[in-house]
Amino acid sequence: xxxxxxxxxxxxxxxxxxxxxxxxxxxxxxxxxxxxxxxxxxxxxxxxxxxxxxxxxxxxxxxxxxxxxxxxxxxxxxxxxxxxxxxxxxxxxxxxxxxxxxxxxxxxxxxxxxxxxxxxxxxxxxxxxxxxxxxxxxxxxxxxxxxxxxxxxxxxxxxxxxxxxxxxxxxxxxxxxxxxxxxxxxxxxxxxxxxxxxxxxxxxxxxxxxxxxxxxxxxxxxxxxxxxxxxxxxxxxxxxxxxxxxxxxxxxxxxxxxxxxxxxxxxxxxxxxxxxxxxxxxxxxxxxxxxxxxxxxxxxxxxxxxxxxxxxxxxxxxxxxxxxxxxxxxxxxxxxxxxxxxxx
Numbered sequence: 001x002x003x004x005x006x007x008x009x010x011x012x013x014x015x016x017x018x019x020x021x022x023x024x025x026x027x028x029x030x031x032x033x034x035x036x037x038x039x040x041x042x043x044x045x046x047x048x049x050x051x052x053x054x055x056x057x058x059x060x061x062x063x064x065x066x067x068x069x070x071x072x073x074x075x076x077x078x079x080x081x082x083x084x085x086x087x088x089x090x091x092x093x094x095x096x097x098x099x100x101x102x103x104x105x106x107x108x109x110x111x112x113x114x115x116x117x118x119x120x121x122x123x124x125x126x127x128x129x130x131x132x133x134x135x136x137x138x139x140x141x142x143x144x145x146x147x148x149x150x151x152x153x154x155x156x157x158x159x160x161x162x163x164x165x166x167x168x169x170x171x172x173x174x175x176x177x178x179x180x181x182x183x184x185x186x187x188x189x190x191x192x193x194x195x196x197x198x199x200x201x202x203x204x205x206x207x208x209x210x211x212x213x214x215x216x217x218x219x220x221x222x223x224x225x226x227x228x229x230x231x232x233x234x235x236x237x238x239x240x241x242x243x244x245x246x247x248x249x250x251x252x253x254x255x256x257x258x259x260x261x262x263x264x265x266x267x268x269x270x271x272x273x274x275x276x277x278x279x280x281x282x283x284x285x286x287x288x289x290x291x292x293x294x295x296x297x298x299x300x301x302x303x304x305x306x307x308x309x310x311x312x313x314x315x316x317x318x319x320x321x322x323x324x325x326x327x328x329x330x331x332x333x334x335x336x337x338x339x340x341x342x343x344x
Contacts, residue, residue, distance in 0.1 A: 123153055130287070147284065166188075167187070190205050190210030197218075201213060220232070270306075
């Protein structure tokens with residue numbers, strides 16, 4: 001049976017108290033991209049200790065900079081070529097690399113972790129493709145997870161001074177306001193967090209793209225890197241969207257919120273949605289590869305409301321309503337222009 005990796009196992013590794021099997025398990029855990037979000041949270045805790053023990057004084061940890069500083073201290077600074085390669089590598093690889101450096105410093109240093117540093121155990125909930133899930137949080141807030149999404153939160157969420165959850169994928173949040181006005185924070189790996197008191201909104205994080213859509217109330221999108229963008233306060237009916245490939249480009253605009261939240265009611269709403277985006281939505285919802293045969297078809301726009309429950313019925317409606325030819329072959333859906341097939 002695989003050796004489990006939790007925060008306590010991580011601490012044992014840092015203290016050099018873990019067994020060889022547990023050490024291998026921790027290193028293997030770090031190498032998995034799905035663990036990047038939780039690794040980021042643990043690293044933030046380490047960053048505060050590093051600021052105290054190692055003299056790194058950053059208001060908000062920048063893990064690329066932290067990694068470079070630690071490598072310099074260890075005499076392992078990368079060459080120019082290696083540094084450029086690191087910038088091109090996927091973000092989760094940089095998280096894993098930075099975590100490995102932190103482990104090395106911690107294991108070789110004189111840190112004395114006390115009981116107060118321990119983190120409460122996290123509850124992890126994951127939805128499979130094609131299914132949504134409603135989660136009642138300990139503080140009374142409700143989260144609806146879209147398909148292929150993961151939510152993590154601490155067991156003491158209801159009593160914590162700041163209510164924090166971690167999201168991979170997509171979720172709809174209905175946050176309960178507390179009498180003592182405790183903040184509710186949604187963290188992602190997109191380089192920002194969403195801070196609220198009580199409101200309804202969606203958060204999306206997939207395909208190196210991130211999006212927050214506010215349905216009611218007020219939220220603040222707090223960017224980790226202040227040089228990337230100023231914090232954005234959303235009003236109901238507004239969207240903020242970012243892309244990893246264009247870190248300084250932040251889209252903030254008013255939108256029709258229905259297409260962004262209808263999935264929680266098992267609906268797919270397309271409102272002038274391009275075929276390229278439809279293909280992505282189908283892939284995210286059903287876990288299938290979607291191929292658009294004709295690149296010019298990607299920009300054709302589709303509008304309509306479809307039930308999530310029956311994929312075959314949805315594909316038939318798409319085919320009949322929008323002059324598409326749809327072929328479903330095992331775990332792959334192929335979309336092509338209906339007129340091009342008629343001319344063959």
